[in-house]
Amino acid sequence: VTTVLKNDDEEGRLRALDRLAILDTTAEAPFDKIVNLVRQVLHVPMCAVSLVDRNRQWFKAQCGLGVGETARDISFCTHAIGGPAPFIVRNAVDDPRFSGNPLVIGTPFIRSYAGIPLSTRDGYNIGTLCAIDTKPRDFPDSEIAILENFAKVVVDELELRQIASSDHMTGALSRRAWTDAAQMEINRASRYGRPLSLAILDIDKFKVINDTYGHPAGDIVIKRLAALCMASIRESDLFGRFGGEEFALLMPETNLGDAERAIERIRTAFAGEPIDTGCSIGATVSIGLALLDVGETDVSALIDRADKALYQAKNAGRNCTVVAWPGEPAIRQQIA
């Protein structure tokens, strides 16, 4: 299967990187071992698994570089992810693109570089596996072939982690992966006093849908809500499937008013268009919404308040959003 490389879609590339949920994670043995093997086999002093973020390159693993990340605008890897082929610099001092680069004229004094793009199955180059030397040198075809195959193994490792963190049916994060990522966002929001909202969504009368139209139709309804949510959310939002017909949407940097508007758009869009499952099904969703309280640091407490609001939404007749205001879970409803 040939994958078409999406070189021009930088936002899509960043979302693909985001979906891997690998940035700023701790060191892991598989990647550390690979960079050390590359160093031994290619006889280079430096090697890295570099992931190219919006404004930086971040190293999932590195040896010999001595830093965890660098600015993107000075990174060699930014050039390497621009195409499908290996990117090779034989002598950076003689290359006008790099001769004045701080990584060339200063530590770690890069002279030669070979970077293999790490390409996802959906065609995005999210980073590189790169071998770096402090001496000018060639990288013969045999070495590039080895580096390419190590790069494939790196991508396999990344994809293995992604499979574990995503819900197979919808592509949303699994509950565990969502909870881990949500806790990190809550820690950050709590530390810096930033707003953060959580919505829990539950498809109304889902058992009736399953019993009436069958489980395959029920799955289509679940997929429809998930697709609608994923098309509506921002890159920074976290969307996860909690199980069955229940989903969670964490919205960092979002106060209750903005969150309510965003979630209402999803609710009304879902209710507004019948779903074609072979039959035309009109489905609705109830939503509980809560804001991170001042000093709150526990994801489960926030989930609990959003859950209570969801329960009230169900009791209020479904197809509505109930907001749990900080402190007392006072109710405001928006009924279609």
Place this chain on the structure above:
Amino acid sequence: VPKIAKKLVSQTLQSLHGVDVPKRLRDSVDQYQRHLLDLAVTLRTSGEDEAKVAKVLDTVFKSYRAELIKTIMTLRGNDG
């Protein structure tokens, strides 16, 4: 070269026997095995001896296997 590489990969993958790989992961594991074979072939082609290639494969695979087992457990947890 491919024959020796295949033998080395086969030896490396022995510890995968008996691991019940869920259907959802099979493509990924099959692809990984192909990539391991490609790696073995290129290492042999570049002149690395059998012992060195076996050591590289073993190092790479040991940590992959550990991650694979963790992933299988996670998927069972997610599904169950």
